Amino acid sequence: MTTNTHKQVLQPAGWAAPRGYANGVVASGRQIFVAGQIGWNAACQFESDDFIAQVRQALLNIRAVLAEAGALPAHITRMTWYVIDKREYLARGRELGQVYREVLGSDYQIAMSAVQVVALMEDRAKVEIEVTAVAPALAAA
Numbered sequence: 001m002t003t004n005t006h007k008q009v010l011q012p013a014g015w016a017a018p019r020g021y022a023n024g025v026v027a028s029g030r031q032i033f034v035a036g037q038i039g040w041n042a043a044c045q046f047e048s049d050d051f052i053a054q055v056r057q058a059l060l061n062i063r064a065v066l067a068e069a070g071a072l073p074a075h076i077t078r079m080t081w082y083v084i085d086k087r088e089y090l091a092r093g094r095e096l097g098q099v100y101r102e103v104l105g106s107d108y109q110i111a112m113s114a115v116q117v118v119a120l121m122e123d124r125a126k127v128e129i130e131v132t133a134v135a136p137a138l139a140a141a
Contacts (some may be wrong), residue, residue: 006136007077009109020097021112025077027134032069036082036128037061038120046124051088052095056128059103071135073104078111078132085126086116 010024011017039054040046048054063073083089091095097133120128 004024004071005008007109007133009077020108021128022109023111025109025111027075027077029075029136030071030138032066032071032075032133034062034065034131034133034136036080037065038122038125038128040122040125046122049124049126050125051085052092052099054126055096055129056099056103058127059100062129062131063103066131069133069135070138071133075133075135076104076107076110076131077134079113080130081112081114082117082120082128083114083141084117084119085127088126089114089116 006029007025007027009022010026012023015023038056039048039057041057041062042061046054047057066072066075081089113139120126
C-alpha cells in the first residue's frame with residue numbers, strides 16, 4: 001500500500017511555512033474518520049494522569065483504529081487536538097514532538113488544529129485527538 005503519494009500539501013505562495021503542521025492538505029482515496037481518542041487503553045482504563053503519557057496512548061489508539069481500515073499514520077490528513085491545559089501543551093512541545101514521532105512517524109503534512117477546552121467528557125482525560133485520514137482506494141476484486 002502506498003503511503004502518501006495521494007496527498008498534497010497546500011501552501012499559498014508568499015506564506016511563511018508552518019512548523020509542525022500544514023496549512024491545508026488535498027488527498028484522494030478512501031476517507032476514514034476517527035472519533036476523538038483519549039489517553040485510556042483498550043479496556044477504557046487510564047494508566048496515567050501524565051499529559052504526555054495520555055497523548056502517547058491517544059495516538060496509539062488512533063493508530064489502532066486506522067489499522068482497522070488498512071490505513072497508516074501517513075494517511076492522516078487532518079488532526080484536531082482538544083486539551084484542557086494550553087500552557088502544559090505549549091510547555092511540553094518538545095516531548096509532544098518526540099512521542100508523536102515515536103507513534104505516528106515524522107509526517108507533519110497534516111492540517112492540524114489545537115483547542116483548549118474547559119473539560120473533556122472523561123474526568124481524568126487531559127487530551128482528546130480526532131483525525132481524518134485518506135487512504136488509497138482499494139483495488140477492485
